[in-house]
Protein backbone atom coordinates (compact mmCIF):
# COMPACT_ATOMS: atom_id res chain seq x y z
CA UNK A 1 0.00 0.00 0.00
CA UNK A 2 1.15 3.53 -0.83
CA UNK A 3 2.61 5.41 2.15
CA UNK A 4 0.78 8.66 2.82
CA UNK A 5 1.82 11.22 5.46
CA UNK A 6 -0.63 14.06 6.24
CA UNK A 7 1.48 16.99 7.44
CA UNK A 8 -1.32 19.49 7.90
CA UNK A 9 -4.56 20.35 6.11
CA UNK A 10 -2.66 21.49 3.00
CA UNK A 11 0.44 19.27 2.71
CA UNK A 12 0.70 15.54 2.08
CA UNK A 13 3.69 13.34 1.28
CA UNK A 14 2.59 10.40 -0.87
CA UNK A 15 4.92 7.65 -1.95
CA UNK A 16 5.50 8.02 -5.68
CA UNK A 17 3.56 5.58 -7.84
CA UNK A 18 3.24 5.13 -11.61
CA UNK A 19 0.09 7.30 -11.86
CA UNK A 20 2.25 10.26 -10.73
CA UNK A 21 4.44 10.08 -13.85
CA UNK A 22 2.35 12.51 -15.87
CA UNK A 23 1.91 15.28 -13.22
CA UNK A 24 5.57 14.80 -12.28
CA UNK A 25 6.69 15.36 -15.86
CA UNK A 26 4.46 18.47 -16.19
CA UNK A 27 5.95 19.90 -12.99
CA UNK A 28 9.53 19.28 -14.16
CA UNK A 29 8.71 20.65 -17.60
CA UNK A 30 7.39 23.91 -16.23
CA UNK A 31 10.40 24.30 -13.90
CA UNK A 32 13.28 23.38 -16.21
CA UNK A 33 15.29 26.55 -15.72
CA UNK A 34 14.74 26.57 -11.95
CA UNK A 35 15.80 22.92 -11.49
CA UNK A 36 18.51 22.82 -14.12
CA UNK A 37 20.60 25.14 -11.97
CA UNK A 38 21.17 22.28 -9.47
CA UNK A 39 20.29 18.91 -11.05
CA UNK A 40 21.89 17.09 -13.97
CA UNK A 41 18.84 14.84 -14.47
CA UNK A 42 16.59 17.67 -15.66
CA UNK A 43 17.91 17.75 -19.24
CA UNK A 44 17.69 13.96 -19.38
CA UNK A 45 13.98 14.05 -18.49
CA UNK A 46 12.27 14.41 -21.86
CA UNK A 47 8.97 12.52 -21.52
CA UNK A 48 6.50 11.17 -18.93
CA UNK A 49 8.12 7.77 -19.62
CA UNK A 50 11.36 9.11 -18.07
CA UNK A 51 9.30 10.06 -15.01
CA UNK A 52 7.88 6.55 -14.95
CA UNK A 53 11.34 4.97 -15.14
CA UNK A 54 12.43 7.10 -12.18
CA UNK A 55 9.29 6.16 -10.20
CA UNK A 56 9.80 2.42 -10.87
CA UNK A 57 13.37 2.68 -9.60
CA UNK A 58 12.15 4.37 -6.39
CA UNK A 59 9.60 1.60 -5.76
CA UNK A 60 12.28 -1.05 -6.26
CA UNK A 61 14.60 0.85 -3.90
CA UNK A 62 11.85 1.03 -1.27
CA UNK A 63 11.10 -2.68 -1.51
CA UNK A 64 14.77 -3.55 -1.00
CA UNK A 65 15.80 -1.00 1.62
CA UNK A 66 12.75 1.04 2.78
CA UNK A 67 14.35 4.15 1.20
CA UNK A 68 11.21 6.21 0.65
CA UNK A 69 10.59 8.64 -2.22
CA UNK A 70 7.46 10.81 -2.05
CA UNK A 71 5.61 13.35 -4.10
CA UNK A 72 4.84 16.52 -2.15
CA UNK A 73 1.20 17.48 -2.60
CA UNK A 74 0.05 20.99 -1.66
CA UNK A 75 -3.67 21.72 -1.83
CA UNK A 76 -4.08 18.47 -3.84
CA UNK A 77 -1.49 19.45 -6.44
CA UNK A 78 1.89 17.79 -6.96
CA UNK A 79 4.43 20.55 -6.17
CA UNK A 80 7.72 18.72 -5.53
CA UNK A 81 9.58 15.59 -4.52
CA UNK A 82 11.40 14.50 -1.37
CA UNK A 83 13.17 11.21 -0.89
CA UNK A 84 15.98 9.10 0.44
CA UNK A 85 18.77 8.47 -2.03
CA UNK A 86 19.64 5.26 -0.19
CA UNK A 87 19.35 3.59 3.21
CA UNK A 88 22.56 2.03 4.52
CA UNK A 89 21.50 -0.52 7.14
CA UNK A 90 25.09 -1.20 8.25
CA UNK A 91 25.85 2.43 9.08
CA UNK A 92 22.14 3.11 9.74
CA UNK A 93 22.36 6.24 7.63
CA UNK A 94 20.58 7.94 4.78
CA UNK A 95 20.67 11.07 2.62
CA UNK A 96 17.57 13.13 1.94
CA UNK A 97 17.19 15.03 -1.35
CA UNK A 98 14.37 17.37 -2.39
CA UNK A 99 13.00 19.98 -4.77
CA UNK A 100 9.95 22.19 -5.22
CA UNK A 101 8.38 23.94 -8.18
CA UNK A 102 9.54 27.57 -8.07
CA UNK A 103 6.11 29.05 -7.38
CA UNK A 104 5.78 26.90 -4.24
CA UNK A 105 8.92 28.22 -2.56
CA UNK A 106 8.71 30.51 0.44
CA UNK A 107 5.80 28.76 2.20
CA UNK A 108 7.72 26.40 4.52
CA UNK A 109 6.57 23.34 2.55
CA UNK A 110 10.06 21.81 2.34
CA UNK A 111 11.05 22.42 5.95
CA UNK A 112 7.85 20.66 7.07
CA UNK A 113 8.42 17.84 4.56
CA UNK A 114 12.01 17.22 5.71
CA UNK A 115 10.79 17.23 9.30
CA UNK A 116 8.35 14.42 8.46
CA UNK A 117 11.04 12.44 6.65
CA UNK A 118 13.24 12.80 9.73
CA UNK A 119 10.50 11.18 11.83
CA UNK A 120 10.33 8.34 9.30
CA UNK A 121 14.14 7.97 9.37
CA UNK A 122 14.75 8.18 13.11
CA UNK A 123 11.53 6.76 14.58
CA UNK A 124 10.27 4.29 12.00
CA UNK A 125 13.54 3.07 10.45
CA UNK A 126 15.56 3.75 13.63
CA UNK A 127 18.47 5.20 11.70
CA UNK A 128 21.47 6.87 13.34
CA UNK A 129 22.40 9.58 10.85
CA UNK A 130 20.64 11.65 8.17
CA UNK A 131 22.58 13.74 5.66
CA UNK A 132 21.61 16.60 3.38
CA UNK A 133 24.11 17.52 0.67
CA UNK A 134 23.87 20.69 -1.36
CA UNK A 135 25.93 22.96 -3.56
CA UNK A 136 27.80 25.71 -1.77
CA UNK A 137 25.88 28.32 -3.75
CA UNK A 138 22.45 26.85 -2.98
CA UNK A 139 21.41 29.17 -0.14
CA UNK A 140 17.76 28.07 -0.06
CA UNK A 141 18.70 24.42 0.39
CA UNK A 142 21.25 25.27 3.08
CA UNK A 143 18.57 27.29 4.87
CA UNK A 144 16.29 24.22 5.02
CA UNK A 145 19.06 22.16 6.70
CA UNK A 146 20.00 24.98 9.07
CA UNK A 147 16.36 25.64 10.06
CA UNK A 148 16.17 22.00 11.19
CA UNK A 149 19.44 22.23 13.18
CA UNK A 150 21.55 20.07 10.88
CA UNK A 151 25.28 20.46 11.55
CA UNK A 152 27.51 21.54 8.66
CA UNK A 153 30.20 18.88 8.82
CA UNK A 154 32.18 19.16 5.59
CA UNK A 155 32.78 20.96 2.35
CA UNK A 156 33.74 18.63 -0.50
CA UNK A 157 35.74 20.52 -3.10
CA UNK A 158 34.58 20.38 -6.74
CA UNK A 159 32.23 17.53 -5.90
CA UNK A 160 29.51 18.41 -8.39
CA UNK A 161 29.58 19.22 -12.10
CA UNK A 162 26.56 21.09 -13.41
CA UNK A 163 26.12 23.26 -16.48
CA UNK A 164 29.77 23.11 -17.43
CA UNK A 165 31.34 23.98 -14.11
CA UNK A 166 32.44 22.31 -10.90
CA UNK A 167 31.02 23.39 -7.59
CA UNK A 168 31.81 22.66 -3.97
CA UNK A 169 29.34 20.53 -2.06
CA UNK A 170 28.34 21.08 1.59
CA UNK A 171 27.51 18.09 3.76
CA UNK A 172 25.02 18.65 6.57
CA UNK A 173 24.02 15.93 9.03
CA UNK A 174 21.80 15.21 11.99
CA UNK A 175 22.45 12.34 14.42
CA UNK A 176 19.76 10.44 16.28
CA UNK A 177 20.75 12.00 19.65
CA UNK A 178 20.43 15.50 18.11
CA UNK A 179 16.97 14.80 16.70
CA UNK A 180 14.28 16.51 18.74
CA UNK A 181 11.22 14.88 17.21
Ligand SMILES: CC(C)(COP(=O)(O)OP(=O)(O)OC[C@H]1O[C@@H](n2cnc3c(N)ncnc32)[C@H](O)[C@@H]1OP(=O)(O)O)[C@@H](O)C(=O)NCCC(=O)NCCS
Nearest residue numbers: 038098099100104105106107108109110111133134140141
Ligand atom coordinates in the same frame (compact mmCIF):
# COMPACT_ATOMS: atom_id res chain seq x y z
C1 LIG B 1 15.71 24.01 -1.90
C2 LIG B 1 14.24 24.36 -1.91
C3 LIG B 1 13.38 23.11 -1.76
C4 LIG B 1 13.94 25.31 -0.73
O1 LIG B 1 12.64 25.80 -0.83
P1 LIG B 1 12.12 26.91 0.19
O2 LIG B 1 10.77 27.29 -0.22
O3 LIG B 1 13.15 27.97 0.34
O4 LIG B 1 12.05 26.12 1.58
P2 LIG B 1 10.74 25.95 2.49
O5 LIG B 1 9.65 25.34 1.70
O6 LIG B 1 11.17 25.26 3.71
O7 LIG B 1 10.30 27.44 2.79
C5 LIG B 1 11.10 28.31 3.56
C6 LIG B 1 10.61 29.72 3.31
O8 LIG B 1 9.23 29.79 3.67
C7 LIG B 1 9.07 30.67 4.80
N1 LIG B 1 8.11 30.01 5.69
C8 LIG B 1 6.79 30.33 5.76
N2 LIG B 1 6.18 29.52 6.65
C9 LIG B 1 7.12 28.69 7.14
C10 LIG B 1 7.09 27.64 8.08
N3 LIG B 1 5.96 27.28 8.70
N4 LIG B 1 8.22 26.96 8.33
C11 LIG B 1 9.37 27.28 7.71
N5 LIG B 1 9.46 28.29 6.81
C12 LIG B 1 8.34 28.99 6.53
C13 LIG B 1 10.47 30.83 5.37
O9 LIG B 1 10.61 32.05 6.05
C14 LIG B 1 11.30 30.78 4.13
O10 LIG B 1 11.15 31.97 3.44
P3 LIG B 1 12.38 32.83 2.90
O11 LIG B 1 12.96 32.05 1.78
O12 LIG B 1 11.77 34.07 2.45
O13 LIG B 1 13.32 32.95 4.06
C15 LIG B 1 13.84 25.08 -3.24
O14 LIG B 1 14.54 26.31 -3.31
C16 LIG B 1 14.17 24.27 -4.49
O15 LIG B 1 13.46 23.33 -4.80
N6 LIG B 1 15.23 24.67 -5.20
C17 LIG B 1 15.61 24.00 -6.45
C18 LIG B 1 16.03 22.56 -6.24
C19 LIG B 1 17.07 22.42 -5.16
O16 LIG B 1 17.95 23.24 -5.03
N7 LIG B 1 16.96 21.33 -4.38
C20 LIG B 1 17.93 21.04 -3.34
C21 LIG B 1 19.15 20.45 -3.90
S1 LIG B 1 20.33 20.09 -2.61
